[in-house]
Amino acid sequence: MTSTAPPDDDLCLRPATELAALVRAKEVSARELLEAHLARIERIDPQVNAIVTLDPEGARAAADAADAALAAGEEVGPLHGLPVAHKDTHATGGMRTTWGSPLHADTVPARDELVVERLRRAGAVRVGKTNVPEFAAGSHTFNPLFGATHNPWRHGLSAGGSSGGAAAALAAGLVPVAEGSDMGGSLRNPAAFCGVVGLRPSPGRVPTWPAGLGWATLSVQGPMGRTVGDVALTLSAIAGPDPRVPIALSEDGAGFAAPRPADLRGLRVAWAPDLGGLVPVEPAVPEVLAGLLPQLEAQGAVVEEACPDLREADEVFGTLRAWLFEATFGDVVRRSPEQVKEAIRRNAARGAALSGADVARAELAHTRLHEQVVGFFDRYDVLLAPTTQVLPFPVEQEYPTEVAGVPQEDYLGWMRSCTLISATGCPALSLPGGYTADGLPVGLQVVAAPRADLRLLEMAAAVEQVTGPARRPPL
Known part of the structure; x- marks a missing residue:
C-alpha cells in the first residue's frame, strides 16, 4: 500500500474523524497509524505518564486484522483501525485492569465490559489502559501503583x-479516541485541564454493564476526543440500548455520528460564571471565558446571565454519592x-x-431539581459555565484547599462547578x-436539557467554530 500519510507527529494529532476517513479510504493503513502512535507513546509518554499498561503486539495483531478486513471488502465500523486506550477502571478482557489500587495490581478480567466491547466492535484497536486516581475517586490523577499523570501543557x-x-x-x-466515566466531573474536568473535549452523556445514553447498581444515575460513561466531531463519532459507537441495563435509553447510537453545528442566530444562551453565586471561581477562569460571549453575540446568539436554581444540588450529589460509595467500597474499606x-x-x-x-x-x-432544569431549558437553549x-x-x-480565597472543606469542594451539574442529570x-496569558487551557462547560445529547453536540459544535481549533x- 502506498501511503499518502503526513509525518508521524502530524498524523497523530489529526482529528479522529479525519483518521477514520483515511483508513477507510485505504490512504493510511491501520498498521501505519498504530506504528505512528506507538512511536509517539514511546517518545512522549515518559514525560506524561498517561498510559499505564501497553500491549504493542496485541495492538499490531488487531491492526493487521483491521487492514485484512478492509482488503477483503468487509463492512467495518465507524472507528475502524483507530488506536484507543481504555480507562483503567474499565474491565478489559485479557488485559490488566487495576482501578489504580494495590488491591488489583495484578487483576486481569476474563471479559470486556460493555463500553470496551462496543469500541472493539466499532473497529477500534486496543493499545492499552490510561491512568486514574485510586478507584476513580477524585479529579486529580495519581495512585500508589503508577504515580501521577502530568499535564501535557506543562509538566508538573x-x-x-x-x-x-x-x-x-x-x-x-x-x-x-478515548473513553472514561463521570460522576462528579471525571470526563469534563480533565478535558478542561488538558484542552480536549469530554462529554458526560445523559444517564443511560451509554449503558454501563456489568453494574451492581443498575438503576443509579449519578455516574455515567462517555467519550473523549480532541474535537466535538471526534466525541460525537465515538459516542455513535458506544451509545444505544442494552436490555440488561434498566436505565438504558432506546435511541440507536448511529444518529450521533456527525452532528451539524447549530445556527447561533437567535440561540438563547444562559451564562453562569459562578452557577448562580454558588461556587467560588478563580478570576482567571471566567476572565478567559467571558471573551467568548461577544463573539457568540456577533453570530446572532442572545446571551443573558442566568442559571437554574441549583441550591439543592449539593445535598443530592453529596448524599447519593456517599450512598454509592458505601454500596461499592464499604466491604473493601472494612x-x-x-x-x-x-x-x-x-x-x-x-x-x-x-x-x-x-x-x-x-x-x-x-x-425537584429535575423540574427546575426542565423549566429553565424551556427559556434557554443552552447553559454555559466554567x-x-x-x-x-x-x-x-x-x-486545592482554597478557591478564590474560600477554604474548601474536602477534596470535592473545588469540583462543584461539575458536581452541581451532575446532580441535574443534564448532558454536559x-x-x-x-487560554490564559501563559498558555494554559480553560474549559467551557456546555449544558443542555435532560436527554438532549444530540442538541448538546450541535450547540457545542457551533461554539467550537467560534472558538476555533x-x-x-508544546510537546
Whole structure:
C-alpha cells in the first residue's frame, strides 16, 4: 500500500474523524497509524505518564486484522483501525485492569465490559489502559501503583481526573479516541485541564454493564476526543440500548455520528460564571471565558446571565454519592482499610451513616431539581459555565484547599462547578474555551436539557467554530 500519510507527529494529532476517513479510504493503513502512535507513546509518554499498561503486539495483531478486513471488502465500523486506550477502571478482557489500587495490581478480567466491547466492535484497536486516581475517586490523577499523570501543557501540573490519563493521552497525541466515566466531573474536568473535549452523556445514553447498581444515575460513561466531531463519532459507537441495563435509553447510537453545528442566530444562551453565586471561581477562569460571549453575540446568539436554581444540588450529589460509595467500597474499606486511600474511607463512612430517610430526602430534592432544569431549558437553549473553578495545580497537591480565597472543606469542594451539574442529570460537555496569558487551557462547560445529547453536540459544535481549533500542547 502506498501511503499518502503526513509525518508521524502530524498524523497523530489529526482529528479522529479525519483518521477514520483515511483508513477507510485505504490512504493510511491501520498498521501505519498504530506504528505512528506507538512511536509517539514511546517518545512522549515518559514525560506524561498517561498510559499505564501497553500491549504493542496485541495492538499490531488487531491492526493487521483491521487492514485484512478492509482488503477483503468487509463492512467495518465507524472507528475502524483507530488506536484507543481504555480507562483503567474499565474491565478489559485479557488485559490488566487495576482501578489504580494495590488491591488489583495484578487483576486481569476474563471479559470486556460493555463500553470496551462496543469500541472493539466499532473497529477500534486496543493499545492499552490510561491512568486514574485510586478507584476513580477524585479529579486529580495519581495512585500508589503508577504515580501521577502530568499535564501535557506543562509538566508538573495536574491533568485532572478521574479520566486524567485519557485526557492527557489525547492532548499529547498518544491516541485519537478515548473513553472514561463521570460522576462528579471525571470526563469534563480533565478535558478542561488538558484542552480536549469530554462529554458526560445523559444517564443511560451509554449503558454501563456489568453494574451492581443498575438503576443509579449519578455516574455515567462517555467519550473523549480532541474535537466535538471526534466525541460525537465515538459516542455513535458506544451509545444505544442494552436490555440488561434498566436505565438504558432506546435511541440507536448511529444518529450521533456527525452532528451539524447549530445556527447561533437567535440561540438563547444562559451564562453562569459562578452557577448562580454558588461556587467560588478563580478570576482567571471566567476572565478567559467571558471573551467568548461577544463573539457568540456577533453570530446572532442572545446571551443573558442566568442559571437554574441549583441550591439543592449539593445535598443530592453529596448524599447519593456517599450512598454509592458505601454500596461499592464499604466491604473493601472494612476488609482492607490500610490499602484504601482516606478519601474513599471517609466517603464510605458517610454513606454507612445515612438513614433511609436521608436517601429519601435526597431523592425528593433530586426530583425537584429535575423540574427546575426542565423549566429553565424551556427559556434557554443552552447553559454555559466554567468547567473548573481553578487552573491546573501542582501534581504534588492532592486537591486545592482554597478557591478564590474560600477554604474548601474536602477534596470535592473545588469540583462543584461539575458536581452541581451532575446532580441535574443534564448532558454536559467541556470544550476548550480559551487560554490564559501563559498558555494554559480553560474549559467551557456546555449544558443542555435532560436527554438532549444530540442538541448538546450541535450547540457545542457551533461554539467550537467560534472558538476555533484547539491548540496543540508544546510537546
